[in-house]
Amino acid sequence: MxxxxxxxxxxxxxxxxxxxxxxxxxxxxxxxxxxxxxxxxxxxxxxxxxxxxxxxxxxxxxxxxxxxxxxxxxxxxxxxxxxxxxxxxxxxxxxxxxxxxxxxxxxxxxxxxxxxxxxxxxxxxxxxxxxxxxxxxxxxxxxxxxxxxxxxxxxxxxxxxxxxxxxxxxxxxxxxxxxxxxxxxxxxxSYGHAYPTHAIVATLEHPPSSVYPNNTAFQRFLPTGPIAFLPLSATASTLVWSTHPTHAAAYRRLSPEALTHMVNAGYTMQERPLSDLNEKILSADASGSPLDCETIKGLISTINISGGSLTSEEVILPPAVQAIPAKSIASFPLRLSHAxxxxxxxxxxxxxxxxxxxxxxxxxxxxxxxxxxxxxxxxxxxxxxxxxxxxxxxxxxxxxxxxxxxxxxxxxxxxxxxxxxxxxxxxxxxxxxxxxxxxxxxxxxxxxxxxxxxxxxxxxxxxxxxxxxxxxxxxxxxxxxxxxxxxxxxxxxxxxxxxxx
Ligand SMILES: Cc1cc2nc3c(=O)[nH]c(=O)nc-3n(C[C@H](O)[C@H](O)[C@H](O)COP(=O)(O)OP(=O)(O)OC[C@H]3O[C@@H](n4cnc5c(N)ncnc54)[C@H](O)[C@@H]3O)c2cc1C
Known part of the structure; x- marks a missing residue:
C-alpha cells in the first residue's frame, strides 16, 4: 500500500x-x-x-x-x-x-x-x-x-x-x-528539571590571533553559569553564555555594541567587579533604560584601571571580540530531561x-x-x-x-x-x-x-x-x-x- x-x-x-x-x-x-x-x-x-x-x-x-x-x-x-x-x-x-x-x-x-x-x-x-x-x-x-x-x-x-x-x-x-x-x-x-538558566548564543567577530590559530575552545565557569567561546574560523567564533534568565533578557536588550563589551567582560573580568557591573545592567534594564555602549565601556575601563580584569599571564584568554551581528543573537531555555x-x-x-x-x-x-x-x-x-x-x-x-x-x-x-x-x-x-x-x-x-x-x-x-x-x-x-x-x-x-x- x-x-x-x-x-x-x-x-x-x-x-x-x-x-x-x-x-x-x-x-x-x-x-x-x-x-x-x-x-x-x-x-x-x-x-x-x-x-x-x-x-x-x-x-x-x-x-x-x-x-x-x-x-x-x-x-x-x-x-x-x-x-x-x-x-x-x-x-x-x-x-x-x-x-x-x-x-x-x-x-x-x-x-x-x-x-x-x-x-x-x-x-x-x-x-x-x-x-x-x-x-x-x-x-x-x-x-x-x-x-x-x-x-x-x-x-x-x-x-x-x-x-x-x-x-x-x-x-x-x-x-x-x-x-x-x-x-x-x-x-x-520523563524526569528532569528546568535549569534556572537561559543560553545566549551569538556569532563573535574578532581579529585573527597573533599567537595561535583559532582552533581553541574556551569555557569560563562563572557563578551564574559557563560562558564559552567556540571557534568557527580565524576571525569568527560562537558564543554560548548560560546565565540567569533575567540576565539573559537584559543582555539581549543591550545594543549589539554594548553586548560586545559585556561578552569581553564575561571572559576577562574578575568575578566581583563583573557582578557589580551586572547589577548596574540589571537595574538600568528594570527601569526601562538599558545601559548604552558608552556607559558600559566607561564602567569597564574604570574597573580595568583598578586591576579588575584577568590577564593572559593568569590564563590563556580568547581573542577580544570586536563585533556581534545583531541577527545572530538569540537565547534558549535549558533543561535536563530523560525519558x-x-x-x-x-x-x-x-x-x-x-x-x-x-x-x-x-x-x-x-x-x-x-x-x-x-x-x-x-x-x-x-x-x-x-x-x-x-x-x-x-x-x-x-x-x-x-x-x-x-x-x-x-x-x-x-x-x-x-x-x-x-x-x-x-x-x-x-x-x-x-x-x-x-x-x-x-x-x-x-x-x-x-x-x-x-x-x-x-x-x-x-x-x-x-x-x-x-x-x-x-x-x-x-x-x-x-x-x-x-x-x-x-x-x-x-x-x-x-x-x-
Ligand atoms: C545553546 C545550545 C547549544 C548546543 N550545543 C551543542 C553542542 O555543541 N553539541 C551537541 O552535541 N549538542 C548541542 N546542543 C544540543 C542540540 O542542539 C540538540 O540536542 C539537537 O539539535 C536535537 O536534535 P533532534 O533532532 O533530536 O531534535 P530537534 O532538532 O528538536 O528536531 C525535532 C524535529 O521534529 C519535528 N517535529 C516535532 N513534532 C512533530 C510532529 N508532530 N510532526 C512532524 N514533525 C515534528 C520538529 O519540527 C523538528 O524539526 C545545544 C543546544 C543548545 C540549546
Missing part, C-alpha cells in the same frame, strides 16, 4: 535525518524496508543553504567519534568543510577569587578533538546523502505535522494522521524533539525526544547521533535473525547500550553545572585543587582526552558492546571535558571527603 511503511521517523532535525542515513547503511534494512520521514516544518531553508553567508547561531561541537561515523556512512563528504572548524585545544577556567584562577589547558593531541559545525550544515549534508542513496527507500514528507496516532489491529502497526490523510508504520521513531508527541503517545514518562524508557509499543525514542541536557558539555546532539548509530546496528542484527524491529524484547539491546551511557553524561553534566556554580569555601578550594592537579599532569590530561571521544578517527569504535565500549561511548564528549570532569569530580570528591574528616 502506498501509505504503508515499515519504519516511520517523525522529525527532520539532525537526529531523524541521521537515522535515515544510518539505516541506508545497514544492508538488511536497506534491502527490505520502506522508510518514511515526516517533518512538520519546511526543509527548504536547509536545502537552499549555500554555506557562504553569515554564520548560523546554532552550532554543535561534533565529537571525533561521531565525525568518523558520519564519514563511514557517507555523510561527511557532503559537509561544507570550509564551514567546520577543527578544535585542537581546550582551555577551561574559573576565577572565584582575585589572584586565584585554576584552569586546565588541554594541548593538541595531533588530531582534532571535535569539529564545530553549524546545525544546518549537518542537516543539509544528511539530506544530500538521503537524496543520493535513498531513492525508492526513504520518502521525505515535509510540512507534514503528525496529529493523532492510533495503535492498529493486533498491535502490529501504528496509524498516523497527517492533515486529512493517514499513514501506517510497523514501527514509529520519535526523533521529534523535547516535546515529543511520540513519547506522549507511548505514555513514557524513563526508550521503547514503547511499536515506538522508539532517539535524540532530544529521549533526553535533553545543559549545553556546557556540548553533548545533546552527540548523544542523539550515538542513539541512532546504535539503533540502526541493533535493528540490522534483529532483521538478520528474522526478528521484529517493532518488538521491545527483540530490540532490548538498544536501551541496554544507550540508556546507561546517556544517564552517565546527563548526571555528569548536571553535577558539573552545580559544582562550578558553587562558591562555597571548601568546594572552591577542592575544585581549584582538582583543576590544578589535572593541569599539572600531562599524561593524565592526554588519557582523559583520549577516553573522552577525542579518539583519532581510525581508532573510533564501530561497535558498542559490553561495558568497556558503553563506558567509552558514555565518556565521549565535548573535547574531553566529561573525562576531565569525571576525574576532576573524583579528585573533588576525595578532597571533600578528606576535608570533612
Amino acid at each position: 502506498k501509505d504503508t511503511y515499515d519504519i516511520v521517523i517523525i522529525g527532520g532535525g539532525n537526529a531523524g535525518l541521521a537515522l535515515a542515513c544510518a539505516l541506508l547503511d545497514q544492508p538488511s534494512i536497506r534491502g527490505t524496508s520502506r522508510i518514511l520521514l515526516l517533518e512538520g516544518g519546511s526543509l527548504d531553508r536547509v536545502r537552499g543553504w549555500k554555506g557562504d553567508g553569515a554564520w548560523e547561531n546554532r552550532v554543535s561541537s561534533l565529537t571525533a567519534e561521531n565525525v568518523a561515523w558520519l564519514d563511514r556512512i557517507g555523510v561527511w563528504q557532503y559537509i561544507a568543510k570550509d564551514r567546520t572548524c577543527p578544535v585542537n585545544e581546550m582551555v577551561i577556567w574559573s576565577n572565584p577569587t582575585p589572584g586565584q584562577t585554576p584552569s586546565i589547558h588541554f594541548p593538541p593531541l595531533g588530531y582534532p578533538m571535535a569539529h564545530m559545525t553549524e546545525n544546518t550544515n549537518l542537516q543539509r549534508a544528511l539530506l544530500r546523502r538521503i537524496d543520493e542513496a535513498g531513492k525508492g527507500i526513504v520518502d521525505i514528507r515535509e510540512g507534514s505535522r503528525v496529529g493523532e496516532m492510533r495503535l492498529g489491529e493486533g498491535e502490529r502497526w501504528i496509524g498516523l494522521q497527517v492533515g486529512d490523510s493517514w499513514v501506517r508504520g510497523s514501527v514509529v521513531v520519535g526523533a521529534d524533539g523535547f516535546n515529543s508527541p511520540v513519547r506522549k503517545f507511548s505514555a513514557i514518562e 524513563d524508557e526508550y521503547i514503547g509499543n511499536r515506538t522508539v525514542l532517539v535524540g532530544d525526544a529521549a533526553h535533553t541536557t545543559h549545553p556546557l558539555a556540548g553533548q545533546g546532539l552527540n548523544m542523539g547521533l550515538a542513539d541512532v548509530r546504535v539503533l540502526s546496528e541493533v535493528w540490522e542484527q534483529v532483521k538478520r535473525k528474522g526478528g521484529d524491529i517493532g518488538s521491545k524484547i527483540d530490540c532490548a539491546e538498544y536501551p541496554k547500550q544507550r540508556y546507561p551511557a546517556n544517564q552517565l553524561l546527563l548526571t555528569t553534566t548536571d553535577t558539573l553545572h552545580h559544582v562550578f556554580a558553587s562558591r562555597s569555601g571548601p568546594i572552591n578550594w577542592a575544585r581549584g585543587v582538582g583543576l590544578d592537579v589535572i593541569n599539572e599532569i600531562g599524561p593524565l590530561k592526554k588519557a582523559l582526552m583520549e577516553n573522552a571521544g577525542a579518539l583519532p578517527p581510525r581508532a573510533a569504535p564501530t561497535q558498542h558492546n559490553g561495558w568497556g565500549a558503553t563506558a567509552a561511548t558514555g565518556l565521549e564528549g565535548w573535547i574531553g571535558l566529561k573525562g576531565a570532569v569525571a576525574a576532576g569530580l573524583g579528585l573533588l570528591g576525595d578532597t571533600l571527603r578528606r576535608t570533612a574528616k
Whole structure:
C-alpha cells in the first residue's frame, strides 16, 4: 500500500535525518524496508543553504567519534568543510577569587578533538546523502505535522494522521524533539528539571590571533553559569553564555555594541567587579533604560584601571571580540530531561525526544547521533535473525547500550553545572585543587582526552558492546571535558571527603 511503511521517523532535525542515513547503511534494512520521514516544518531553508553567508547561531561541537561515523556512512563528504572548524585545544577556567584562577589547558593531541559545525550544515549534508542513496527507500514528507496516532489491529502497526490523510508504520521513531508527541503517545514518562538558566548564543567577530590559530575552545565557569567561546574560523567564533534568565533578557536588550563589551567582560573580568557591573545592567534594564555602549565601556575601563580584569599571564584568554551581528543573537531555555524508557509499543525514542541536557558539555546532539548509530546496528542484527524491529524484547539491546551511557553524561553534566556554580569555601578550594592537579599532569590530561571521544578517527569504535565500549561511548564528549570532569569530580570528591574528616 502506498501509505504503508515499515519504519516511520517523525522529525527532520539532525537526529531523524541521521537515522535515515544510518539505516541506508545497514544492508538488511536497506534491502527490505520502506522508510518514511515526516517533518512538520519546511526543509527548504536547509536545502537552499549555500554555506557562504553569515554564520548560523546554532552550532554543535561534533565529537571525533561521531565525525568518523558520519564519514563511514557517507555523510561527511557532503559537509561544507570550509564551514567546520577543527578544535585542537581546550582551555577551561574559573576565577572565584582575585589572584586565584585554576584552569586546565588541554594541548593538541595531533588530531582534532571535535569539529564545530553549524546545525544546518549537518542537516543539509544528511539530506544530500538521503537524496543520493535513498531513492525508492526513504520518502521525505515535509510540512507534514503528525496529529493523532492510533495503535492498529493486533498491535502490529501504528496509524498516523497527517492533515486529512493517514499513514501506517510497523514501527514509529520519535526523533521529534523535547516535546515529543511520540513519547506522549507511548505514555513514557520523563524526569528532569528546568535549569534556572537561559543560553545566549551569538556569532563573535574578532581579529585573527597573533599567537595561535583559532582552533581553541574556551569555557569560563562563572557563578551564574559557563560562558564559552567556540571557534568557527580565524576571525569568527560562537558564543554560548548560560546565565540567569533575567540576565539573559537584559543582555539581549543591550545594543549589539554594548553586548560586545559585556561578552569581553564575561571572559576577562574578575568575578566581583563583573557582578557589580551586572547589577548596574540589571537595574538600568528594570527601569526601562538599558545601559548604552558608552556607559558600559566607561564602567569597564574604570574597573580595568583598578586591576579588575584577568590577564593572559593568569590564563590563556580568547581573542577580544570586536563585533556581534545583531541577527545572530538569540537565547534558549535549558533543561535536563530523560525519558524513563526508550521503547514503547511499536515506538522508539532517539535524540532530544529521549533526553535533553545543559549545553556546557556540548553533548545533546552527540548523544542523539550515538542513539541512532546504535539503533540502526541493533535493528540490522534483529532483521538478520528474522526478528521484529517493532518488538521491545527483540530490540532490548538498544536501551541496554544507550540508556546507561546517556544517564552517565546527563548526571555528569548536571553535577558539573552545580559544582562550578558553587562558591562555597571548601568546594572552591577542592575544585581549584582538582583543576590544578589535572593541569599539572600531562599524561593524565592526554588519557582523559583520549577516553573522552577525542579518539583519532581510525581508532573510533564501530561497535558498542559490553561495558568497556558503553563506558567509552558514555565518556565521549565535548573535547574531553566529561573525562576531565569525571576525574576532576573524583579528585573533588576525595578532597571533600578528606576535608570533612
Ligand atoms: C545553546 C545550545 C547549544 C548546543 N550545543 C551543542 C553542542 O555543541 N553539541 C551537541 O552535541 N549538542 C548541542 N546542543 C544540543 C542540540 O542542539 C540538540 O540536542 C539537537 O539539535 C536535537 O536534535 P533532534 O533532532 O533530536 O531534535 P530537534 O532538532 O528538536 O528536531 C525535532 C524535529 O521534529 C519535528 N517535529 C516535532 N513534532 C512533530 C510532529 N508532530 N510532526 C512532524 N514533525 C515534528 C520538529 O519540527 C523538528 O524539526 C545545544 C543546544 C543548545 C540549546
